[in-house]
Amino acid sequence: MKIHILGSLSGTEPKPDRHHTSWVLELDNGDLYMFDAGENCGRSAYLMGLDLFKLKAVFISHSHIDHTGGLLHLFGVIRKMRDLSGDETPQKIALFLPRPDIGEPLLRLLDACHTYPKNTEIIPQMLTDGGNFAECGITVEFKGNNHIKVAENLPPESFSFRISAENKFITASGDVHGVEEIMDWCSAGCDVVLMESGHHSPPEICARWKELDCPLKKIIFFHHGREYLNFPQETLRKCRRLWGRKVNFADDCSTFEI
Ligand SMILES: [Zn+2]
Numbered sequence: 001m002k003i004h005i006l007g008s009l010s011g012t013e014p015k016p017d018r019h020h021t022s023w024v025l026e027l028d029n030g031d032l033y034m035f036d037a038g039e040n041c042g043r044s045a046y047l048m049g050l051d052l053f054k055l056k057a058v059f060i061s062h063s064h065i066d067h068t069g070g071l072l073h074l075f076g077v078i079r080k081m082r083d084l085s086g087d088e089t090p091q092k093i094a095l096f097l098p099r100p101d102i103g104e105p106l107l108r109l110l111d112a113c114h115t116y117p118k119n120t121e122i123i124p125q126m127l128t129d130g131g132n133f134a135e136c137g138i139t140v141e142f143k144g145n146n147h148i149k150v151a152e153n154l155p156p157e158s159f160s161f162r163i164s165a166e167n168k169f170i171t172a173s174g175d176v177h178g179v180e181e182i183m184d185w186c187s188a189g190c191d192v193v194l195m196e197s198g199h200h201s202p203p204e205i206c207a208r209w210k211e212l213d214c215p216l217k218k219i220i221f222f223h224h225g226r227e228y229l230n231f232p233q234e235t236l237r238k239c240r241r242l243w244g245r246k247v248n249f250a251d252d253c254s255t256f257e258i
């Protein structure tokens, strides 16, 4: 399977050659699962040659605009491709959302913009702490985190994910308050950990994983923040001193074979 990075940037002001956060898991059977939908995700997916008619589900870790800004356009791209190709094969896309007030307005906006994709059913659903999505070949576990503070009696509004597919585990941090929030999954071992570096120092996170002796096979930092953007070589060097070539920093439109 493959991980395609559609956008590698945290919620900064616009930057050349990087867009806000979005990535896609492509299984060997061609099915696509998208995680977060920052600006430009539909455009990048199309230009990378991904077959969006194979998109099965979209998981939005939280509602911040650097994770949601491209949702409307993503479905607009699918609509355009439907129109151009004449392909009328029915498609169902599960849209997992962190809040109940996004799904219906989004569907109404798609209608108002005349861009709801034909022959496509978009099915908004809620992420829940401890919940999961499971279908043939893939399971995605949801864990609430403290990136967005909510009152104690309210459900979480920001989530991390652990994906198992093709006998491999991928931990995807989403935005997190601290790396400790996903440490149980990291300690259990993963083939890939996709870690946001927008709110954290990558070398410090690498040191913490080392300290706890986490069995990580591949580390991909993305959702880049100032430390990596301002000092890319130095940051990479510090991380690789601890983890060698297991550490990678993603660029937009990069693909990792898993
Ligand atoms: Zn973010």
Ligand SMILES: [Zn+2]
Pocket: 062, 064, 147, 175
């Ligand atoms: Zn955020």
